[in-house]
Amino acid sequence: MNDLASAAVPGRTRYDGSAVRAALGRAAPALLAYAAIRLLGIVVLALWSAADGKNWHTLLSARWDALWYTRVAEQGYGFTTVLPDGEVHSNLAFFPLLPWLERGLSALSPLSPADAGLVVAWTASLAAAWALYATGERLHGRRAGVALAALWAAVPVGIVQSMAYSEALFTALAAWSLYAVLTGRWAAAGVLASLAGLTRPVGAAVVAAVWITAAVTLWRERAGGVRLRAALRRHPGMLPGVLLAPLGWCGFFLWVGARQGSFTGYLEVQGGWGNGFDGGLAFGTFIWDQLSGPVFAAGLGLAVGVGLVAWLYVHGVRRGQPLPLAVYCGTVLLLALTAKGYFGSKPRLMLPAYPLLLPLAAGLARWRPVWSWLVIGATAAGSAVYGAFWLNGSGPP
Template sequence: MTDLGTCPTPPRTGAVCRAAPALAGYAAVRAVGLVTLALWSAARGTSPHTLLTARWDSLWYTRVAELGYGYEVRLPNGDVHSNLAFFPLLPWLERAGAALTPLSYADAGLLVATLASLAAAWGIFAVAEHVYDRRVGVCAVLLWAVLPVGIVQSMAYSESLFTALAAWSLYAVLAGRWVTAGVLASLAGLTRPVGAAVVAAVWAAALASHIRDRRAHPASGVPPFRRAIGMLVAPLGAAGYVLWVGHRTGKGPFGYLDVQAGWRNGFDGGYAFARFIAGKFTSFPSALAGVGLIVGVALIVWLYVVGVRQRQPLPLLVYTGLVTALALGATSYFGSKPRLLLPAFPLLLPLARALARVRPSRSAVILGGVAAVSALYGAFWLNGSGPP
């Protein structure tokens, strides 16, 4: 990391300038990952474009964009995989991109993900800078970029779009821009089921703000208008889609849960995941993987506890806690858990604070080495099992 320099004072220009090192570093890390993927894929005779746009969940989003809802796959064991499981904002943007440009639905999805990943990086920087300082913001963005499954940020998946909406909604909450926070939370709720975590963060912050105001001004019993509007708007996206799925399936408010059950996806508080880890200890090679999983979960819990001890703002703690709980407590697709944790970027803030205290030359060496390992792992991963 080089000297961050100074920025001009006009608010808009200054905001872009302050974030520039973080965005440049993020783009560089993603470029290294994509070049590594291209080289690895060329050696294996696979298509990096196909890996990024036309496999796994990318295919389901593209089908929604192209054909609408109603497509499903019935498996021999009786499970029904319905595309109603996939929230609509990314397919809507893919459809708009294909209509307004020469791009295919898949390539429009890749463009959306690319732009959204930059918006997410900027949002992470904005949150970290607001809570701590500019150097911590840059470190937080670079740590998010070099995560082992960071290649997903460059795929036609919804993680980057969701993280961008979540980060900027949280920033709006921290800045007291309640209507903006509510609108972005509503859009996050149209992107992924975990959008409920953003809604909860907005509500928790708004209620805490209301209580503080009541204590400071006991005679005022009515919350400010903008805060109330933000609270009302925040859940509309997630609630609207879930209720629409219930109406479409004829199963009422809980119809979406039945759709998820068809994918064998639910929430049991982590019991199934614990059994999955315990099953790794049946032989020596797999036991090493089991130990790695335990260490990984312990690290996540430790980072959250450190965030609490460092007194991260309430909306960050609520958001991170729910994203983490939903990711670790899901009953299926255990290999997806690292990907599902990508939006939990506040977990990285304790590490970012520690890295920001290191000399720039040393932090550059650390991040460069981790970025190289992340790029190699991402290329290996996508050319192997990939994200389920």
């Protein structure tokens, strides 16, 4: 796998019902490990919240952004509030797929939209864990697939995967889209990329992965003397997949623009929230202020964390990470680290960057099982405690 492009698109894989059942059976250990780690996080959160006089269910389903998603599900778009500092917060900032699913599920069941959001998030998180297992298995073997799903469950901000937020849903759609690219199922990749684009602004990263991988694949075919039409025939569904991929993201962006009366309407809505992109200037200034102020230790920890993220990305690419994963992960990190706004959200914004964990998962797969599971268990315990502390404190806005 030293060549990113050649590792990106093997021959097309076909699936039938028995193959899907077999794949689910292979993924069962990963799904059980993932569910156990996330259950540990919820149990620790419940105990911590009870001791703190708070309700764990409310923290997961009806705080921060979850309230905005629920309001969209119940009332649609159009709600705006003006803060005392003059910031204008519009619910047009929130992409529609999660509230659509909340509305649909609550209409078909006794669940409230908030509880429907939890069901969607928990179900999607298992789907994401399955996709991560499938990716790890394909690239490094079954043990790496299990480790990848478990590590993603145990990241410090893993509790967000269990909240009525859109990160779990987005990661599931993105990971399955990229897996479809890896297995040559371009039309499925395009559909899933379009749905990911209806889930979060970072859906653009999935589109970029599909487009760039397709372009590199065709360029390599042309370099080998294959005509474009013949190359497209050798990769069934590539053209429809490429055309479908941006529809969700572009559709919502253009709809908000039309509603706001400006092509850049969505960017203006995000600006009202204090969000936007400045090349990382605001984030760099924030880190420097921490390092040069009375909270030097916090600033140092933040700088080390950013450095570790960068190292993991570069290390994965140098080890031959397939092109769609490298493009997707790099774009997610770029969008997260160059955005201004509330800096406490950055760990959550990087949560979908699961390819960062692939080198760690591959390394753990080479260890004796007892040692790898001790490391994963200790990491899961730390994640559970941090998640409970975080949600009972400032929480993820």
